[in-house]
Amino acid sequence: MALCGIGLSQTLEGIDKWCLGGNFSTRLMVHRHFNWKTSARAQRRSSAIQCSSSRKVVSEESVQNEASVSVDDESDSGHVIRFNMGDFKILDRVSIGLSGRADEVVFEAIVKDSNSPLHNTKVVLRQLISVQAQRRGRRAIEVLKKLVRRRLMYHSYSMQVHGYVSSHTTSGRSLFTLVHGYHGSFSLRHWLQQADWLPTLEATLVLDEESVRKVGDDSIGGPAASRQLRLIRLLMRDLLIGVNYLHSHGLAHTELRLENVHISPVDRHIKVGILGNAADFYEDGPNSSSPDSNMDRRQMMIAFDMRCVGFMMAKMVLRELMDPLIFTKFKSFLTKGIDPSCLREFLLQVLNRNSSSGNTGFQILDRNWGAGWNLLSLLLATKPSKRISCxxxxxxxxLCGPRWRVDPSIDMIRWGLGSSAVRITEEYIYRQPQRARLAYFVELMEMLNPHSKPKNWLEFLPGKWRMLYCTGRHIGLTLRQPPARILVGYVRLTVTRPSKSNTNLSFTSDISFTVMTGREWPHDKTGITGKLQINSLFRLMAGRRLYIKEEKTTPGLFSSQSDAQNSLVQKLSGRKWRKAVPFKDIPSSLSVAKLVSGDIELTMSLGHPLNHNVDAAKNIVQEVRTQIPPEMFDLSKFVCGTYVDSRFLVLRGVNGSALLFTRSWS
Incomplete structure (x- = not known):
């Protein structure tokens, strides 16, 4: 499919003027007639740099002025060809996927020179108008000479540059036209914008059993989420191999976008663009006198490319991000310095999960213990040094299918435990199996706590946390006749550090609720809104949590907790957890952050008319206190913190119950 427009000019000079006034990122055109002949004056001006034959091999590029390219006839590189316009038959249409910048004019052509090795081959002529555009074209030729030693990899993962055309217009303007390969009508962005992109792209890539085996999968077809996941794995692995090929040769792409990436239906590989803006890792060569600055430059360039790959992956999985407005919110979230591990919490509120594409995208990223969210957060990490390599x-x-057994790292295991706990809490069906599994996950997270020292807690603890689950009792409105019917909204814990010179922390518990006054409250949840806020100061100290071993015959208060620990020991002794947990049995104690509380201040705001009724306010406070965990109402009941990282927080109360929090971005 090709989208075409009408070109009004029939001379090269007219084309030049037209393209400078238009935006070729959105416009495409058709030219029925072209006049590629240059004037005698232009030919005389360029005679100093032209060669006697119509096609010569380029060995070295020397920019004597902003519009000329010198050719060394004695070069033996044999990879870049200098063409004449007479070597091509210009086609009357341009594919939509080839749209360029405002300073580029794009044509499709067929090589008609019978002596050329590209005879009858379809190519793309990219006429570069401005000085910056011509510099990009010359840079693409330089990169070709650098990568041509591994021609198979270059041809597989880069848009192949065949050569160039250097000419002048009748007005004396120098023109530089890059000749590169044609790899289909669509860029990856245009593929994803199609309504039937999934089956069409599967057919283009011939996604059969042999193809899916490349990503470690063992089946084809299936639900839409499985099909899309296999396709994304294939595209992402191909993209990463191509980018790693550039990085291994000391080059950074710097322009990785969906618009610059094409999929060739011939070899079914992703082409990562023309590489006109590829930058060298080392300005003065890898053996320069400043290796530290070179390493910093290399790390920054690799990190920039990986961030671009992260944006591409996000758009491939969550197609709502193709909307510029939503993608702007997505980028603004990352530019605020918020840890990308909170992306799921943010996108839950931004994207519409009821839509088919959004629901499928979340299913894909939630699979395998939330592995997709983990990879996305590593690609988009705020600190460049924390971003993952190719x-x-x-x-x-x-990116590894079920047939590829990858031993997960300890960080991935921690991530998976937290992600699985989040998924269980979202189901909101807290029967005994779910409660037992959540208790297992919380215990395992505490044993794998990566930050046990108080100085680590002072770094990670400040921020906003949303309560997900409490292992204590759960009391709702069912089968009760409370004096006030309360529907609890969000429960958040905000931790601030007033001064960096001491270890004091300020805890604020915010509880929003709705007082349902109507008789049809089971069906109508509207009512009077209110908010409860509890403040307290805490002092952070180092401590240890002791595991008391109870006798099997000892009945009493701790029998259920002992049963949970015994079940946990059985789980840890299995083959699945043997490599992850550094000990076989539950230890006698674990390092924790001890919390010592100060005075507590409680305030409540309530809407009209209940704000003038003291008895109603007392009943409301009592009902809120009944439904929420007692630690969130009386902050002094928090005794220690047992787990903290960039995503999750686990605090233990005086009665032994654990409260699981996730970091909130708002």
């Missing part, structure tokens, strides 16, 4: 991304569990 090779590590290729070994990530999200």
């Amino acid at each position: 090779l590590d991304a290729l070994r990530h569990p999200f």
Whole structure:
């Protein structure tokens, strides 16, 4: 499919003027007639740099002025060809996927020179108008000479540059036209914008059993989420291999976008663009006198490319991000310095999960213990030094199918435990099996706590946390006749550090609720809104949590907790957890952050008319206190923190119950 427009000019000079006034990122055109002949004056001006034959091999590029390219006839590189316009038959249409910048004019052509090795081959002529555009074209030729030693990889993962055409217009303007390969009508962005993109792209890539075996899968077809996941794995692995090929040769792409990536239906590989803006890792060569600055430059360039790959992956999985407005919110979230591990919490509120594409995208990222969210957070990490490399991304569990057994790292196990706990809490069906599993996950997270020292807690603890689950009692409105019917909304814990010179922390518990006054409250949840806020100061100290071993015959209060620990020991002794947990049995104690509370201040705001009724306010406070965990109402009942990282927080109360929090971005 090709989208065409009408070109009004019939001379090269007219084309030049037209393209400078238009935006070729959105416009495409058709030219029925072309006049590629240059004037005698232009030919005389360019005679100093032209060669006697119509096609010569380029060995070295020398920019004597902003519009000329010198050719060394004695070069033996044999990879870049200098063409004449007479070597091509210009076609009357341009594919939509080839749309360029405002300073580029794009044509499709067929090589008609019978002496050329590209005879009858379809190519793309990219006429570069401005000085910056011509510099990109010359840079693409330089990169070709650098990568041509591994021609198979270059041809597989880059848009192949065949050569160039250097000419002048009748007005004396120098023109530089890059000749590169044609790899289909669509860029990856245009593929994803099609309504039937999934089956069409599967057919283009011939996604059969042999193809899916490349990503470690063992089946084809299936539900839409499974089909899309297999396709994304194939595209992402191909993209990462191509980017790693550039990085291994000391180059950074710097322009990785869906618009610049094409899928060739011939070899079924992703082409990562023309590489006109590829930058060298080392300005003065790898053996320069400043290796530290070179390493910093290399790390920053690789991190920039990986961030671009992360944006591409996000758009492939969550197609709502193709909307510029939603993608702007997505980027603004990342530019605020918020840890990308909170992306799921953010996107739950931004994207519409009821839509088919959004629901499928969340299913894909939630699979395998949330491995997709983990890879996305590593690609989009705020600190460049924390971003994942191409090779590590290729070994990530999200990009490895079920046939590829990848031993997950301890960080991935922690991530998976937290993600699974979140999924269970979202189901909101807290029967005994779910409660037992959540208790297992919380216990395992505490044993794998990566930050046990108080200085680590002072770094990770400040922020906003949303309560997900409490292992204590759960009391709702069912089968009760409370004096006030309360529907609890969000329960958040905000931790601030007033001064960096001491270990004091300020805890604020915010509880929003709705007082349902109507008789049809089971069906109508509207009512009077209110908010309860509890403040307290805490002092952070180092401590240890002791595990008391109870006798089997000892009945009493701790019998259920002992049963849970015995079940946990059985779980840890299995083959699945033997490599992950550094000990076989539950230890006698674990390092924790001890919390010592101060005075507590409670305030409540309530809407009209209940704000003038003291008795109603007392009943409301009592009912809120009944439904929420007692630790969120009386902050002094928090005794220690047992787990903290960039995503999750686990605090233990005086009665032994654990409260699981996730970091909130709002």
